[in-house]
Amino acid sequence: MKTDVLILGGGLAGLSAAHHLGGLGVSSRLVLEARQTPGGTAGSVRRGGFTFDYTGHLLHLHDPCGKRLILDLLDGNVALHERRARVFSRGVLTPYPFQANTRGLPPAVVLDCVAGFLETVHRPRRLPRRPDFLSWSRATFGEGITRHFMRPYNEKLWRASLSRLTTEWQGRFVPKPSPAEVLLGALGGGDAHFGYNASFRYPVRGGIQALPDALAARLEPGVLRLGAAVEAVDLREKAVLARDLGEVRYERLVNTLPLARFLDLARPLPLAVREARGRLRWNTVWNLNLGVARPDVSDAHWIYFPERRFPFYRVGVSSHFSPRLAPAGHSALYVEAARPGGVAVDRPRLEAAILRGLREAGILKRGDQLSAKIWMPIEFGYVVYDFARTQAVTAIFRHLAKLGVESIGRYGAWKYSFMEESILDGKRCAERLAGRAVPRPEPVPGAEELKPLK
Numbered sequence: 001m002k003t004d005v006l007i008l009g010g011g012l013a014g015l016s017a018a019h020h021l022g023g024l025g026v027s028s029r030l031v032l033e034a035r036q037t038p039g040g041t042a043g044s045v046r047r048g049g050f051t052f053d054y055t056g057h058l059l060h061l062h063d064p065c066g067k068r069l070i071l072d073l074l075d076g077n078v079a080l081h082e083r084r085a086r087v088f089s090r091g092v093l094t095p096y097p098f099q100a101n102t103r104g105l106p107p108a109v110v111l112d113c114v115a116g117f118l119e120t121v122h123r124p125r126r127l128p129r130r131p132d133f134l135s136w137s138r139a140t141f142g143e144g145i146t147r148h149f150m151r152p153y154n155e156k157l158w159r160a161s162l163s164r165l166t167t168e169w170q171g172r173f174v175p176k177p178s179p180a181e182v183l184l185g186a187l188g189g190g191d192a193h194f195g196y197n198a199s200f201r202y203p204v205r206g207g208i209q210a211l212p213d214a215l216a217a218r219l220e221p222g223v224l225r226l227g228a229a230v231e232a233v234d235l236r237e238k239a240v241l242a243r244d245l246g247e248v249r250y251e252r253l254v255n256t257l258p259l260a261r262f263l264d265l266a267r268p269l270p271l272a273v274r275e276a277r278g279r280l281r282w283n284t285v286w287n288l289n290l291g292v293a294r295p296d297v298s299d300a301h302w303i304y305f306p307e308r309r310f311p312f313y314r315v316g317v318s319s320h321f322s323p324r325l326a327p328a329g330h331s332a333l334y335v336e337a338a339r340p341g342g343v344a345v346d347r348p349r350l351e352a353a354i355l356r357g358l359r360e361a362g363i364l365k366r367g368d369q370l371s372a373k374i375w376m377p378i379e380f381g382y383v384v385y386d387f388a389r390t391q392a393v394t395a396i397f398r399h400l401a402k403l404g405v406e407s408i409g410r411y412g413a414w415k416y417s418f419m420e421e422s423i424l425d426g427k428r429c430a431e432r433l434a435g436r437a438v439p440r441p442e443p444v445p446g447a448e449e450l451k452p453l454k
């Protein structure tokens with residue numbers, strides 16, 4: 001088998017690359033996807049009348065082109081929601097974000113948070129050019145907010161020491177309030193609706209799977225091969241070995257598999273690249289989805305849990321995103337716990353601790369019937385932005401670019417990003433391959449010498 005462009009992975013980035021290549025006249029392309037359904041991390045699973053996503057997958061549309069494309073794909077099958085996010089700490093539910101909503105917490109905690117924040121305003125700390133996340137949090141939010149939320153929450157999520165993380169990922173994701181917002185949030189009456197996800201969109205029918213399904217439906221028959229797990233990549237011979245398909249030869253390769261996995265399958269790789277691969281770190285999100293035979297287990301869309309006594313860092317009620325995700329009279333919940341990538345987990349033990357935690361937090365009540373329960377772990381959940389990452393990915397992408405290999409999407413590009421960005425990554429990659437002038441996120445020496453397909 002032979003194709004001009006071989007795309008590894010049928011998640012949003014891979015599907016989008018194939019769709020846009022078609023629109024640009026590159027018809028010889030093939031997508032290899034290991035699972036029996038497209039969508040990857042943005043897929044959904046149906047079980048006993050429930051539709052479960054891989055935790056919450058909400059549409060935050062920031063780019064005009066991405067917004068147009070996604071709304072066109074969903075063709076009216078979408079609703080706009082105003083965020084109802086909370087933080088559960090010290091037995092109290094406060095609105096998210098924590099840093100601007102401390103009212104209701106014990107007075108000593110409120111004082112600690114507000115005084116610490118004001119200290120950052122009156123006595124700003126100087127930070128190095130590339131600060132670590134912990135120092136940045138202390139300098140930005142103060143000691144109290146760092147102690148009561150930023151540090152415990154982020155340690156639970158990243159499963160890494162915060163003094164070893166950079167701040168490169170947080171720009172859009174960690175909102176910084178003004179002193180007035182912090183004070184109002186402590187006294188009451190503040191406007192909590194700031195931050196990157198104050199409102200969001202979500203499909204009315206079909207869960208988030210509706211989005212990759214709509215992209216896949218735009219491909220001609222035969223372009224997307226499901227159940228075709230990539231088993232080996234020969235970069236010298238420009239050939240890939242796929243389950244049930246055998247050898248596929250290509251002119252240009254687009255990878256959207258997690259970079260670490262792709263490099264483990266690829267040969268030959270120079271020592272420097274193999275060493276860089278060894279420095280890549282990620283976490284696994286252990287996602288437990290539950291169906292509960294009771295409507296409205298909580299009015300929140302999702303709740304953050306910074307305290308160590310809870311094994312999860314976030315719990316969401318997905319049936320609030322669309323009532324069609326659960327049968328009438330039921331609620332659909334997702335629970336997220338994280339562990340370092342590649343570390344084995346005792347699932348029954350974690351599950352027992354999660355159920356205990358949900359009861360302790362008052363989300364599950366005595367006598368609640370669980371009408372569905374399904375584990376949907378995300379093996380590569382979040383790329384860990386430690387100080388080794390930038391250097392490692394630069395070395396890896398430099399080498400791949402010399403070979404004409406594109407590596408895109410949240411995991412292919414080894415970054416923290418959203419569904420919209422994965423779709424746009426696919427579009428830009430298609431434009432580069434088709435010879436359109438699209439600047440790369442970072443200049444890669446050698447890449448400009450490659451000839452476009454058209």
Ligand SMILES: Cc1cc2nc3c(=O)[nH]c(=O)nc-3n(C[C@H](O)[C@H](O)[C@H](O)COP(=O)(O)OP(=O)(O)OC[C@H]3O[C@@H](n4cnc5c(N)ncnc54)[C@H](O)[C@@H]3O)c2cc1C
Nearest residue numbers: 009011012013034040041042057058229230409410418419
């Ligand atoms: C916990 C969590 C919550 C998130 N919440 C949101 C949110 O609310 N909103 C939002 O916009 N984004 C969210 N995201 C991000 C979003 O999931 C991603 O940006 C997007 O889905 C990534 O798409 P992708 O195509 O880049 O990668 P993927 O979806 O990972 O696609 C890669 C594909 O490669 C396939 N694959 C893997 N190995 C092989 C192999 N050997 N052979 C063939 N195929 C293989 C996989 O099955 C997968 O289909 C969240 C992510 C996580 C982890």
